[in-house]
Amino acid sequence: MTINNEMNKRIFLSPPHMGGEEIHFVQEAFDSNYIAPLGPQVDAFEKEFSEKTGIPYAVALSSGTAAMHLVLRILGVKPGDEVFASTLTFIGSVSPVTFLGATPVFIDSDQTSWNMNPDLLAEELEQCKKRDRLPKAVIPTDIYGQCADYDRIMEICAPYDIPVIVDAAEALGAVYKGQSAGFGSKAAIFSFNGNKIISTSGGGMLASDDRVLIQQAKFLSQQARDPAPHYEHSQIGYNYRMSNIVAAIGRGQLRILDERVRAKREISDYYKKALTDIPGIEFMPEAPYGKSTRWLTVILITPEIFGADRETVRLALEAENIESRPVWKPMHLQPVFQIENQRSVSSKPNTIKETYPARIIGGEVSQDLFERGLCLPSGTAMTEEDMERVVSIILTCRI
Known part of the structure; x- marks a missing residue:
């Protein structure tokens, strides 16, 4: 059986991209x-x-x-x-x-x-x-x-x-x-x-x-x-x-740098055109006061509407050799920071757990972003075929 190497190549989240100079x-x-x-x-x-x-x-x-x-x-x-x-x-x-x-x-x-x-x-x-x-x-x-x-x-x-x-x-x-x-x-x-x-x-x-x-x-x-x-x-x-x-x-x-910013924004625009109208998917907003590089294109997935949660989509992409990543886990949820009223339990019994005292002001918004957010492949050397591949796998996860 002949394997299509192009269709099975690894798509990384945001790999280095040299310009030649x-x-x-x-x-x-x-x-x-x-x-x-x-x-x-x-x-x-x-x-x-x-x-x-x-x-x-x-x-x-x-x-x-x-x-x-x-x-x-x-x-x-x-x-x-x-x-x-x-x-x-x-x-x-x-x-x-x-x-x-x-x-x-x-x-x-x-x-x-x-x-x-x-x-x-x-x-x-x-x-x-x-x-x-x-x-x-x-x-x-x-x-x-x-x-x-x-x-x-x-x-x-x-x-x-x-x-x-x-x-x-x-x-x-x-x-x-x-x-x-x-x-x-x-x-x-x-x-x-x-x-x-x-x-x-x-x-x-x-x-x-x-x-x-x-x-x-x-x-x-x-x-x-x-x-x-x-x-x-x-x-x-x-x-x-x-x-x-x-x-x-x-x-x-x-x-x-300017060329890379243009490419990042074009990649994000492609994803938006393909996925914006899909129920249960939202994109990271662009604040009115500036221009984002869209270093990574990030979507929010509402599982009750889309039909699958963020982790299901991530694993589906990984199964096809495509790297994606959850949104940053907020610092106040990290085990290393001992937040007031938050117990930190070591996954390894009988070990000394290193923790640092910290406080959190709010926390609900960032926690929701972490639970629903997924960073899509955004490398500036991506081809349209690469992006098509990503989108098609995301769509297969729907109800």
Whole structure:
């Protein structure tokens, strides 16, 4: 029997997609023999990234998580502090809060953007003011390529002088009121992990209009080495700098960012045209204040109407060698965070379970998004036949 390899090939959720120019910059790095952290490719990548986003200063790092850790440390987050963050996010957005011994407070999503709900944020900050315990920072996550409502969040935080750190790891290329994702915040975090809209295989960027903050981050990211002909250290730092090779890939990828955003949006439009009229299927909304990259196209499945739940559809796709993924499981539902009035039970008896104290404000919206949400394959190299294949399998799951 002949197997149609094209019809059985693996369709990944969001694989890397090289543009061709990356190899030119990598070759430059090899020719110069700068293959360790730092080098001319890193300097150029930081400069070009700032020019592209309009955020004046940037430091290229080993990951977005490293970037978040650095900025929280520079802002003086310490044990006993609270940091507010979106509950609908990837754990790398909030794990650095625990690195520093602080307590995360998770804020639920709104229905308009699926990002941090500004109304809940405002209400909780009022209560914190009464208790004389304001958070050291607020971290809204730009979920699935869509910016949070920066102006409202910053307006709410400004009277309390609370810095806003935007986790824009999923939103490079997105627009908020005519500006780049992360623009105007105290600092913005970006990621170039393998599944992001542009990828360096790994790595991240910390960007800010605060030159001193970026200088401090650079210093700490290079093991906090003081100026001296020998290795002199008056602070503890980290090995967080990006390598010259990784930065070379980033320079090539940055040149095709706009093209990748167009492709992501075209993929989303295809899915919408094919599935919008199907009862029981909804798409992630696009907030009126900006333009999402639609890094991942996300649908909500109402099983009572569609005839199958999210997990049934995911497994049907996987059975046909197609990767899809549930929406991020909210942080307040994660076993590692010990939420008030929520028991955390270890799946392994007689083991010590690591948990961190946390609070949740709201939670119902993000929990519903997790239970019904499915991220569809959104790789920018997908063909129309690939998308057809995905849609046809989804439709077979109906009653």
